Amino acid sequence: MSAPRETQAGTNATAFVLEAKQIEKSFGATHVLRGANLRIRRGEIHALLGGNGAGKSTLIRIISGSHRLDAGSISIDGRLDPNPNAIAVVFQELALLPHLSVAENIYLPHRKCAFARLGEAACYAEARAALALVDEELAERTLDWPVAQLDLHERQFVEIARALSSGARVLLLDEPTANLTFSETERLFGILRRLAQQGISTLLVSHRMGEIRALADVCTVLRDGRSVLDRVALSDISDEAIVEAMGQKSSAVSPPAPRGAPAASARMQIVLRSPGVSLSVASGEVLGLAGAPAGPSGVIETLIGASRPAAWQITIDGIDVRFSSPAEAIRAGVGYVSGDRAEKGILATLPILDNIVAAARVADRRILASSREATAAQTALDTLSIKASSIDALPQTVSGGTQQKLLLARWLAPAPKILVLEEPTRGVDIGTKREIYAMIRDAAAAGCVVVWWSTEFTELIAVCDRVVAFDLSGQASGVLDRDELDEVSLSRATGMAA
Amino acid sequence: MVIDQRAADRPQPGKRASLVVRLTRIYRTEIAIAMAIVVLLVGISFWSPYVLTWGNLANIAQAAAPLILMSLGVFLVIATSGIDLSVGSTFSLTGMVAGLCFSAALPWPVVCLISLGVGLAVGAINGGLVTVVGLAPFVVTLITYAIGASLSFVITDGHSIAIADPNFWTLNGGEMIPGITNFVLFCALAVIALECVLRKLVVGRWVFAIGSNDKAARLLGIPVHGVRFGVYVASGVAASFASLLSLSYISNSESTAGANLMLQAIAACVIGGASLFGGTGSAIGAMLGAIMITVIQNGVNLIGINSFWQGTVTGAVILVAVLIDRATKVRS
Amino acid sequence: MVIDQRAADRPQPGKRASLVVRLTRIYRTEIAIAMAIVVLLVGISFWSPYVLTWGNLANIAQAAAPLILMSLGVFLVIATSGIDLSVGSTFSLTGMVAGLCFSAALPWPVVCLISLGVGLAVGAINGGLVTVVGLAPFVVTLITYAIGASLSFVITDGHSIAIADPNFWTLNGGEMIPGITNFVLFCALAVIALECVLRKLVVGRWVFAIGSNDKAARLLGIPVHGVRFGVYVASGVAASFASLLSLSYISNSESTAGANLMLQAIAACVIGGASLFGGTGSAIGAMLGAIMITVIQNGVNLIGINSFWQGTVTGAVILVAVLIDRATKVRS
């Protein structure tokens, strides 16, 4: 271990710009951080890894000052009373102000003097400059829109632009890529590399091994609030070893289990058509959708009955169907899970029980919320090995990755014929992701048609039978069969060049 | 070896806490209010020996009944993250319509049906404007409140009407089940039924789901518009029924009868643990909130506190109640 | 979450719209209300030739002034997604305190300072309970409303007080700037200042930021507690100042003076485009909302509509206004 020696190095050029030592933090009875260490050098890109609930976000919030620490110390440039302006954070849950303009969202947080003028020209200039770094087109188009009108990935850009424009020397990015496509991630990484050369350090939290290796030099791994790996060079350690350190099965990095063919009796044929495209999917297949949101969202909204003027026509077993409401779609056997848990999935004030059985209630036209539902919900939790204190607890008492599994658990009982997934692994750790892939394959094996949009090409490649690619304008630009699937072909077809 | 503390803290998966524990957890706030009410009653009895007499408890029940019914309706709306400001004037208007019907010598069950139509109509207008047109509940019900209050003067030209029907009192004071006065029966039935609907029927869960996250609810196939429409109608009908019960008791309809009730009903829900952002609370809580308000009123009168001080006392008691509730929540 | 429809007309890429276009877009609702007010005035003039006389417009302004000031304060609170139900009783209590001070023959500027302390105190209590203790604004201000209303009876034992100070009228009716009566000046200054603060100063944007997403605001380092505390204090002080202005005009303090004002002030904000979920609206909108309410009142009286019908007319006019606003929003 070279770590202790480095700490001694003290004040020379290689000194740590950020150093968090033995951080302890509890929320009530939950001991979240139990002596976490994090040390970042100037100009370094540092990966902070760990399973869901390991304490990464908590550590970041402590460093940024939005949580108080119970014990330990934080120093920046060797000083214990850190200048808050030295740090900029991209929060995992996106700290955006939906009614305020994009420009203000980027510029306002840097202003600390309450009664100063918020110079509009300066605001727009600075915001445009920052946003143009990550996305020219967005900067031209949206500066004076309220953030509420942006898509999730556009919001993520705004959040990143805010961090970039802060002038901070350390960027703490908590899963900034969770909502980005492959090429968008690439663009971000280009910027971060450039900043690194200018001496700006980045702490990156991500659950995607590929991109971590592509960007970061060093990693720290948290497990149950402790740093089990402290400043290990990524070149010195295998994925398996990292995953093991995170406390998850090392098999998680290997490809998903082979798929089984669905029973012949359950076969079903779905045809999706829009002007110029016709896609036929059968039971047992996982159809991937790749590309920027504009294209896939049309298919998804039509399939789940969310939008009335449907862009796509659906034929199921030769019969044209048209869902005028999500309820109709659900009763026809369409299941839906979105990665946008907070907005489109979780019922935050209702216990886990209700969250799980909500779909079955609609699908079965249930009238009674019977006690049998509790059994079913518990079974669902057990089947997916979801760790929750009880089905009567609120969803906010489990980690985000676990919440995502709750959404999938919804569809165990109604057993949909078509399962529509919208980035279902967003923000989920490697182990959990792996479980979700297995669930997707299991669903297909059970005779389900799976339609799955993901911006993470690697998972599409690993799990899908076929992928429809959409270009940036939202037009379907090609269908890739399993043997043609690789990142290059996907990037080409989606116009999101690598 | 490092022992994972957290895993040890976790309850065994696959087990559910016992029913009693679960109920205690679900009804934490309600139990706290119930206890607060008991403490209040006992406290008052130090000043006034009469407070815990049977007769006085009956008075409290009679005085609370209409407010309880209204609060239940308002609670439904609040649970969906809406608000109903129109219930007070629906109460008044219902009374005036009933008064006119009685003047026309209609038999009382017919009068009741017609009068319930007032609440139905106001609720349907509220529900329609909120769901179909998409206006904000506060604005919609503020408008129907103003119009309803105005119409309850217009339709009788401001005159109050004494109800002469000798049998109408049975609605409130009769005993459909011997030994239990009707108003108690109605309140109990309404609370139990509503609590069961909210806990045990899917549609009840939908009410909370909508209040919790209405976009997610829609995507889950929940008929958001239908349920939302329904809760406004229910709220209107509850206000009308409350008015009839009150009318049956006091046999006098007046245009201002419901003026103070709206804030009281909302306060009852909030005291009972409902959040105005929706998704939480219970029918039992709303009922207890209404009882608490009535008990404070009763206590102030029994102790003989100058009525000028009543608002201060009421405010202070509610403040203490919510502070205690807050403190216990933070601690747990 | 309420998505602001306003910017739905997406601007052309590459260019920032001109100032006029931008202002038209920002103040879409406000322009609509201003036009509605004009239409209303012209409409009324078909029935009553007096409505557009100078004297009547001055009447409207005088009648609207206290409501405008109160609405501005309430708007600040609403913009942070809070609510202030206590302003009506702060208005009454301030008047009574001022009345007592006048009875003690204090000079009027001193009286004004003391009386503004009432709003300051109530606002600070509201702000403290909401921020430090973390209670819901509705509950907190319902409590202070009840207590304030009660105390405004208690402190003079219910007696109203005539103000004898011969100079106090200058607060409202004097002309600090020759040619402009003070109350007009105060209202104009308050609206312009507030609108500038809200649009141009960092703290103003913070107000909307908190109403938009207070969790995010906290993460971004915005002093959420401080700003929130501030808006409640501002609301209290605005209510007190409104009360003093009114008192200066009618030289009579009454325990019930503010009873109807709370709902009117909230309605003014909502009519003016504010959402009760926070983050939207403008000071100008709140002012126009208050003017609209006053104009309706004035029109009803000028036309001579039976006062029983006033609520119906007011409700109907507001309904039409919000429906038109809604329709134009959907279309764009």
Next chain:
Amino acid sequence: AEGAKTFTVAYIAPSLDISYWQWVGYGAKTKAAELGMTYIEMDSHNSPADQMTNVRTAITRGVDAIVMGPVSSTSTPPVLRLLKEKKIPIAFAGIGPQPGETDYTSAVTANNFEGGKAEGKFVCALAKERGGNKVGMLSLPQDRENAQKYLAGAKESFQADGCELVQILQTKGLTVREAVDQANDLLTAHPDVKAIYGMYDEAATGAAKALQTRGLVGKVGLATADGSPTTVKLLREGVVQGLFLQEAGGQGIEAVQQVYNALTGAAVTQSLPLPLALVTSSNVGTPEAQAKLKRVYPPSAGDY
């Protein structure tokens, strides 16, 4: 006033939510019609600011005279100042102007203090008849000066006649619904109360209801001021023993007559207190009582 200009009179009520003020309006309207005057009506919603606005609006509309039930006496000086300037005659109904003010045409009031005294005497006698000396009161909100004067008068009588006023409850909303609850609480807290003083109709109606449900009709005496179809009926049924009629309609009638006189140059009476007449179960049928009742409320309100 043949061929002369048609006068317009505005009635500005403190709150038309209250039937008393509606009836004043009825009297004023009837009299105005009789005199060939145009009649308009405005509501101050218990707010002195609204009242001032109403006065100004009335002036804008060009009214010739004003009949006003002021929100309070203390709210009258600025109104009087304004009307003096405009030379518009004003007559008060129900509540008089601030003491010391002189620039008004007439104040048609009830003598609340004397009324309170008379009713206090009557209620105390009711209690004594029933073998006790404890009385309770359901009062108008004590922020009104008529209420304060009633109370002062009643207290004087109770003191003089040896009755003890054990509790005063005020009804905020002036509704029967609240009054019932309050009467119940009063009777619970003070089971030895032998008579109840009702200060206004709804209070007595509520108290009557409480007595009826408790089986105390006749056992606890009840009297009230004002008078309405409901309380007249209760009087006939013997639930209420005495009504101290306040001529609501009569006040409107007289007030309009006074401003008409001022406009036409006829003699006016500046202070015109109308007596409160006692009506009891035994004399309610008499022509005199019936005539009095007709000056209280309009036929449309109910039977006399």
